[in-house]
Amino acid sequence: MEIIEFARSPWGQDVPIHISFTLIWVCGIAGLAFLIGHAIYVKFMAKPEEFEVTPPELAAKVPEKIARHSLVSRLFHWVMAAAMFTLLFTAFLPKVGFPFAWVTYHWMAGLVLTASILFHLIHANFFLDPWAIWPDKTDIEDAKRRLLRARGEAVPAPRKFAKYPMENKMYHMIIVLTGLSVTITGFFMMFRVSTPFFTRNPYLFGDMTWGWMYVLHGLAGVGLIALIMAHVYFAIRPEKFAMTKSMVFGSIDREHFLEHHDPKRWVVTESSK
Amino acid sequence: MAVIRDVMPAFELFQPATTDDALALLAKYGSDAWVLAGGLDSFDWLKDRIKRPKVVVDMSQASGLRGIKEVNGGLEIGAMTTLTEVVRHPLVKEHFSLLAEGAELAASPQIRNQGTIGGNVSQDTRCWYYRSGWKCYRAGGNICFADTPTAINREHAILDADRCVAVNPSDSAPALIALDAQMVIRGPGGERVVNAQDYFVGPDINIMRMTVLKPNELLTAIRIPGTWGGAKFYFEKIRDRQVWDFPLVNVAAAMKVSGGKIDQIRIAVNGVAARPLRLTAVESAVIGKPADAATGEMAGKIAIQGAVALRFNAYKIPLLRNLVKRAIGGVQEAAWKS
Numbered sequence: 001m002e003i004i005e006f007a008r009s010p011w012g013q014d015v016p017i018h019i020s021f022t023l024i025w026v027c028g029i030a031g032l033a034f035l036i037g038h039a040i041y042v043k044f045m046a047k048p049e050e051f052e053v054t055p056p057e058l059a060a061k062v063p064e065k066i067a068r069h070s071l072v073s074r075l076f077h078w079v080m081a082a083a084m085f086t087l088l089f090t091a092f093l094p095k096v097g098f099p100f101a102w103v104t105y106h107w108m109a110g111l112v113l114t115a116s117i118l119f120h121l122i123h124a125n126f127f128l129d130p131w132a133i134w135p136d137k138t139d140i141e142d143a144k145r146r147l148l149r150a151r152g153e154a155v156p157a158p159r160k161f162a163k164y165p166m167e168n169k170m171y172h173m174i175i176v177l178t179g180l181s182v183t184i185t186g187f188f189m190m191f192r193v194s195t196p197f198f199t200r201n202p203y204l205f206g207d208m209t210w211g212w213m214y215v216l217h218g219l220a221g222v223g224l225i226a227l228i229m230a231h232v233y234f235a236i237r238p239e240k241f242a243m244t245k246s247m248v249f250g251s252i253d254r255e256h257f258l259e260h261h262d263p264k265r266w267v268v269t270e271s272s273k
Numbered sequence: 274m275a276v277i278r279d280v281m282p283a284f285e286l287f288q289p290a291t292t293d294d295a296l297a298l299l300a301k302y303g304s305d306a307w308v309l310a311g312g313l314d315s316f317d318w319l320k321d322r323i324k325r326p327k328v329v330v331d332m333s334q335a336s337g338l339r340g341i342k343e344v345n346g347g348l349e350i351g352a353m354t355t356l357t358e359v360v361r362h363p364l365v366k367e368h369f370s371l372l373a374e375g376a377e378l379a380a381s382p383q384i385r386n387q388g389t390i391g392g393n394v395s396q397d398t399r400c401w402y403y404r405s406g407w408k409c410y411r412a413g414g415n416i417c418f419a420d421t422p423t424a425i426n427r428e429h430a431i432l433d434a435d436r437c438v439a440v441n442p443s444d445s446a447p448a449l450i451a452l453d454a455q456m457v458i459r460g461p462g463g464e465r466v467v468n469a470q471d472y473f474v475g476p477d478i479n480i481m482r483m484t485v486l487k488p489n490e491l492l493t494a495i496r497i498p499g500t501w502g503g504a505k506f507y508f509e510k511i512r513d514r515q516v517w518d519f520p521l522v523n524v525a526a527a528m529k530v531s532g533g534k535i536d537q538i539r540i541a542v543n544g545v546a547a548r549p550l551r552l553t554a555v556e557s558a559v560i561g562k563p564a565d566a567a568t569g570e571m572a573g574k575i576a577i578q579g580a581v582a583l584r585f586n587a588y589k590i591p592l593l594r595n596l597v598k599r600a601i602g603g604v605q606e607a608a609w610k611s
């Protein structure tokens with residue numbers, strides 16, 4: 001199976017033109033296989049998670065409700081989600097046999113996604129703690145501990161998480177990569193189609209650069225099929241549902257906090273009550 | 274690009290005698306199969322080795338798809354009926370001369386003897402970048418070679434372009450739309466019937482196809498209802514040479530006029546977009562108005578609303594405007610003569 005499609009340019013050069021669209025199916029099926037595999041693993045094989053115990057004096061200080069996402073963060077998340085779904089459906093439905101006039105809706109949703117990402121960058125960097133979503137030393141050490149414990153080695157139990165569990169942080173990293181890839185390439189691809197914003201310019205880049213841009217857009221795009229499938233799957237899994245609810249209502253309750261989070265690593269301040 | 278003309282690469286040839294057999298072959302080979310009617314579009318692709326089907330399903334032996342019969346005051350034309358047969362058929366000439374005019378203005382006598390009505394409405398665009406084998410959007414690529422600042426695009430679209438600026442070149446298509454024809458399509462799921470204007474698709478919906486036909490489907494017949502039989506018709510085609518040439522723009526109108534006023538009208542044009550366009554805004558605007566030059570003038574202006582010229586095809590805008598104007602205003606006088 002080919003991953004990338006090539007064509008001969010008018011200058012006799014073999015240039016990439018885009019991904020092979022069978023990758024849509026590959027990613028869809030891979031995403032589905034992951035969900036099924038994970039669900040089976042959790043149901044029949046996974047051992048209950050063991051964490052370091054939270055000292056009772058610290059636990060006592062944790063309030064009934066802990067704010068997890070501000071209203072602005074939640075709005076950003078759902079606007080981005082709407083844009084992302086629109087982008088996925090407009091990009092891939094026509095390619096799997098449901099043709100419709102997709103391009104205009106696609107770049108419009110693309111602009112919404114780009115604007116919301118720009119907003120998020122400013123909001124997260126200047127108004128939130130930007131480091132909260134990146135893995136720190138403890139996360140890496142604990143990931144190692146979890147791995148070794150899964151192999152049966154006697155190492156200390158991992159600590160509970162800070163604001164974001166390690167999986168969230170890893171997922172965010174991949175989304176940053178794929179999200180930036182589709183938005184940056186997508187923005188330039190808008191010069192290939194007619195939009196009211198600027199004059200079309202198919203000569204903005206050479207054929208080779210355009211080609212790789214389409215390939216990167218496509219690869220990140222199909223990657224997002226599997227990533228979004230996994231994201232939705234985890235969002236509706238019972239043990240993660242509290243987090244999903246917090247993306248709607250803004251907070252998690254004390255019980256969930258104490259089960260998963262370390263009050264030393266996620267210090268509950270007045271503003272998060 | 275090096276093109277090897279006149280030597281077709283090998284393919285497996287089937288000549289089914291019935292539509293059912295043809296459909297079974299299409300179901301079996303799917304997009305590896307190519308339906309061959311008269312071959313006037315098909316052979317270009319095959320000889321130039323640009324389309325390389327594994328299997329060719331030649332419909333010439335499917336006699337059930339050939340011929341014209343009267344049905345409830347209208348006509349049913351088999352998809353494999355040649356353009357010459359359409360032009361010469363007494364019922365077509367008598368009641369639906371609009372179609373006879375469109376079909377007779379297509380190509381040359383030899384081509385009309387061989388070319389079928391089904392093939393004429395299903396033919397691909399003539400954009401030469403595409404037909405020379407460049408991997409443009411329509412060929413599955415990511416660029417339109419005809420819509421760049423240096424492209425040669427005199428024959429290309431002024432309306433409804435979406436990345437691809439190719440035009441539909443059929444002369445019979447606008448006549449069929451004006452006559453409110455229906456296309457009968459058969460596929461693995463049975464028969465479906467679509468209105469003529471919905472048979473064609475633009476690049477916004479499907480940039481790689483000209484019609485709604487799926488690879489495993491056949492156009493079996495074209496039905497023309499009796500509704501517009503004997504109405505006032507107008508067909509005009511402008512081309513560079515007076516024979517053997519594709520339309521730059523054509524117009525087909527069917528009108529019912531009483532007391533000098535337009536009661537009902539259907540009007541369609543081709544050569545201006547990737548699909549023949551029914552001008553519904555023009556139709557609504559002229560109903561109840563006199564079929565004269567002033568109404569035609571207004572109609573022409575409406576027809577070109579939203580038109581966008583490429584580097585070399587701006588002339589198509591006044592051309593379209595004037596053809597529509599004549600179709601409405603000049604319809605009384607401009608009876609077409611064979």
Ligand SMILES: Cc1cc2nc3c(=O)[nH]c(=O)nc-3n(C[C@H](O)[C@H](O)[C@H](O)COP(=O)(O)OP(=O)(O)OC[C@H]3O[C@@H](n4cnc5c(N)ncnc54)[C@H](O)[C@@H]3O)c2cc1C
Pocket residue numbers: 307308309310311312313314315316332352353378379380381384387388389390391392393394395396397442443444445486490491492493517518519520
């Ligand atoms: C030099 C030249 C000049 C021409 N000038 C004109 C012109 O002025 N005006 C004009 O309108 N046309 C013109 N044509 C086009 C010509 O009339 C059409 O190409 C011809 O009518 C196509 O019909 P065909 O029977 O040869 O179809 P083919 O070439 O065999 O098929 C055309 C396409 O339609 C598909 N197809 C055909 N029949 C069916 C069916 N029943 N079901 C499903 N798919 C089908 C084929 O797979 C193929 O993709 C010209 C052609 C040439 C070569």
Ligand code: HEM
Pocket residue numbers: 017018019084087088091092103106107109110111113114182183185186187189190191192193214217218220221222224415436
């Ligand atoms: C989830 C995110 C996205 C996905 C899955 C996605 C997917 C795709 C795919 C598969 C194509 C077809 C490309 C091809 O034919 O090779 C495409 C085209 C396009 N995308 Fe995206 N895309 C996304 C985000 C964006 C964004 C953010 C923008 C704009 C800011 C954008 C703008 C475009 C444009 C303009 C095209 C049309 C290019 C053309 O047809 O030449 N996309 N996208």
Ligand code: SF4
Pocket residue numbers: 398400401402403409410411412416417418419420429436437438439
């Ligand atoms: S007009 Fe359409 S067919 Fe012609 S080069 Fe552009 S995309 Fe291809």
